[in-house]
Amino acid sequence: MNEMTADTGRAVADTSAPPAIPLWRTLLMLVKREFWEHRQLWLVPVSVGGLLVLAGMFAQFNTGGDFRLPFGPQKWHWDTARQVGEHEAMVAFSSVRLVLSMIPLVLTGSIALYFYLLNSLFDERKDRSILFWKSLPVSDGATVVSKLLVGTVITPLLFYAVAVVTQVLFAEVWNLRLSWGLASGAAFAWDATAWFKLQGFMLFSVLGAILWYAPVAGYLVFISAWARRQPFLWSILPLIALGFIEQYVLGTRYIATLVGYRMAGLWAYGNDPGGWSVTDAAIVGPGHHIQTVDFSNVFDHQSLIGMLSRPGVLIGLVVAVGFAYAAARVRRFRDDT
Amino acid sequence: MTTVIEARGLSKSYGAQRALADVSFNVQAGRIVGLMGANGAGKTTAMKALLGLTGFEGQLTVLGRDPRADRDELMRDVCFIADVAVIPKWLRVRQAVEFVAGVHPRFDRAKAQGFLAKTDIRQNSRVKELSKGMLTQLHLALILAIDARLLVLDEPTLGLDLLYRRQFYDTLVNDYFDQERTILLTTHQVEEIENLVTDVIFLNHGRVLLDSSVEALSERFVQLTVGPEGAAKARELKPFYEREVFGRVVMIFESRSAAELRSLGELRTPSIADLFVAKVQGAAA
Numbered sequence: 001m002n003e004m005t006a007d008t009g010r011a012v013a014d015t016s017a018p019p020a021i022p023l024w025r026t027l028l029m030l031v032k033r034e035f036w037e038h039r040q041l042w043l044v045p046v047s048v049g050g051l052l053v054l055a056g057m058f059a060q061f062n063t064g065g066d067f068r069l070p071f072g073p074q075k076w077h078w079d080t081a082r083q084v085g086e087h088e089a090m091v092a093f094s095s096v097r098l099v100l101s102m103i104p105l106v107l108t109g110s111i112a113l114y115f116y117l118l119n120s121l122f123d124e125r126k127d128r129s130i131l132f133w134k135s136l137p138v139s140d141g142a143t144v145v146s147k148l149l150v151g152t153v154i155t156p157l158l159f160y161a162v163a164v165v166t167q168v169l170f171a172e173v174w175n176l177r178l179s180w181g182l183a184s185g186a187a188f189a190w191d192a193t194a195w196f197k198l199q200g201f202m203l204f205s206v207l208g209a210i211l212w213y214a215p216v217a218g219y220l221v222f223i224s225a226w227a228r229r230q231p232f233l234w235s236i237l238p239l240i241a242l243g244f245i246e247q248y249v250l251g252t253r254y255i256a257t258l259v260g261y262r263m264a265g266l267w268a269y270g271n272d273p274g275g276w277s278v279t280d281a282a283i284v285g286p287g288h289h290i291q292t293v294d295f296s297n298v299f300d301h302q303s304l305i306g307m308l309s310r311p312g313v314l315i316g317l318v319v320a321v322g323f324a325y326a327a328a329r330v331r332r333f334r335d336d337t
Numbered sequence: 338m339t340t341v342i343e344a345r346g347l348s349k350s351y352g353a354q355r356a357l358a359d360v361s362f363n364v365q366a367g368r369i370v371g372l373m374g375a376n377g378a379g380k381t382t383a384m385k386a387l388l389g390l391t392g393f394e395g396q397l398t399v400l401g402r403d404p405r406a407d408r409d410e411l412m413r414d415v416c417f418i419a420d421v422a423v424i425p426k427w428l429r430v431r432q433a434v435e436f437v438a439g440v441h442p443r444f445d446r447a448k449a450q451g452f453l454a455k456t457d458i459r460q461n462s463r464v465k466e467l468s469k470g471m472l473t474q475l476h477l478a479l480i481l482a483i484d485a486r487l488l489v490l491d492e493p494t495l496g497l498d499l500l501y502r503r504q505f506y507d508t509l510v511n512d513y514f515d516q517e518r519t520i521l522l523t524t525h526q527v528e529e530i531e532n533l534v535t536d537v538i539f540l541n542h543g544r545v546l547l548d549s550s551v552e553a554l555s556e557r558f559v560q561l562t563v564g565p566e567g568a569a570k571a572r573e574l575k576p577f578y579e580r581e582v583f584g585r586v587v588m589i590f591e592s593r594s595a596a597e598l599r600s601l602g603e604l605r606t607p608s609i610a611d612l613f614v615a616k617v618q619g620a621a622a
Contacts, residue, residue, distance in 0.1 A: 029439030
């Protein structure tokens with residue numbers, strides 16, 4: 001009898017206070033939820049990667065003449081690598097060619113993530129589903145963090161993983177065509193050390209982009225929580241308008257410079273004192289003839305700690321946290337459903 | 338008896354428009370309270386205040402917590418789903434169950450699945466593919482599987498046809514409600530919940546017109562139906578509402594004993610719907 005009473009007592013206590021769900025499990029569920037809703041987050045990289053491999057079946061590489069990189073001022077002559085034919089030069093050439101072929105992934109990824117973040121807290125208000133999400137014991141902070149995690153860390157790493165697979169398939173397809181005599185040009189030179197250095201460099205760039213663009217992501221999430229309509233216009237027009245007003249009224253260009261610095265900053269690390277850019281990896285001979293590309297100096301010149309200590313990164317992270325906090329506050333107290 | 342909701346002097350304005358003006362009421366545990374009002378009476382604002390979805394002035398305690406400060410903790414003990422239209426269209430049934438199970442410590446997944454198994458709803462269907470009726474069933478499956486102390490429903494049957502509205506309320510009372518639980522629901526279709534609620538709160542232009550248990554209504558209000566010849570005499574007893582039906586006059590009196598009125602005509606307790614109309618029109622007069 002006593003035992004039964006004790007049991008019943010415990011059962012009542014259990015139902016009245018079930019253990020709270022740990023934050024990490026809630027976050028995991030929220031992240032999963034994002035990928036249920038936004039299938040483009042994995043469909044875009046997978047289909048662009050697939051198209052790149054397909055392109056490898058038909059592409060012709062113009063391995064002669066000038067090649068202008070989207071960053072850095074120089075015209076680079078790829079002839080050297082082909083003519084010299086040295087293994088090291090060929091490896092360098094192959095590496096750069098692989099990095100360049102990943103540009104479509106970077107561009108589509110950036111666009112997909114821009115719109116993902118911009119609509120992340122807007123769509124739920126537009127279709128009133130915010131009332132459903134808010135009926136569950138999930139804090140606004142956890143919701144905002146889950147969207148930022150997906151938009152700035154998880155999806156970029158997913159794009160990176162797709163890029164790795166794409167590179168292998170792309171090089172393999174090209175080399176097969178060469179060996180079957182279906183294409184002419186230089187084969188992708190395989191060198192395990194260089195390959196891993198290249199992967200290290202790319203991963204490093206992704207991590208750098210995550211940190212560098214964090215305030216942009218925070219800004220987009222804030223606009224998404226705040227704008228009553230047209231979040232896309234709100235994300236760009238005020239900046240343009242303020243930039244013009246500043247220029248005409250004050251004659252200065254601080255806003256334009258700041259926006260330009262942040263948007264282009266990752267690719268112009270070299271402009272920052274102590275910074276590093278991808279062009280720094282090239283060891284260039286006379287007349288801008290590329291001799292080799294040494295990605296190992298990425299880690300010599302710019303360790304992760306070194307990158308973290310750049311004022312632009314640190315300030316950006318503080319701004320990102322501020323925007324995320326503001327977005328959570330707006331989502332918590334805004335009432336427009 | 339435990340007090341689940343205690344509201345004192347709630348006020349809220351949207352710009353110049355006053356949505357709630359000094360509203361006070363209590364809700365006790367184990368009751369089904371109908372918060373009734375015409376469109377724009379302040380029902381939804383009151384609900385949003387209870388759920389910490391909107392700011393307000395005044396004192397408000399829900400299950401011993403302040404919804405403004407402790408919203409996230411509060412939502413573990415409160416189950417709130419507005420009308421069925423807020424369930425996101427892209428969500429699959431399977432995902433809806435998985436998500437709620439993943440974030441709600443009081444959600445019983447097996448119970449929800451058991452309920453869904455009795456319906457024609459397919460696990461892989463998206464919400465937008467479900468008929469209105471199926472959506473109601475999904476909505477119910479999620480609500481019923483949450484062991485909440487307070488269930489808040491805001492116009493839960495909006496846009497549903499009679500069959501599904503009836504099914505919704507029947508399931509709610511038969512499968513969910515017990516003495517430990519409290520249900521607060523808003524609707525402007527008063528006749529719908531006539532036989533469901535234990536308490537009523539009438540809101541009009543942000544003010545409480547009536548706050549009473551249903552049992553107490555029969556002592557407090559009486560409806561008299563008289564022929565035109567007896568109307569003048571009845572009017573002397575000051576009904577607060579009257580209307581003509583097929584040549585006869587229906588009057589509603591507050592705080593008049595049946596003995597005073599019995600000789601004048603037929604007496605009955607007014608329906609909640611009639612009382613609602615009487616109170617709202619009486620307030621406008």
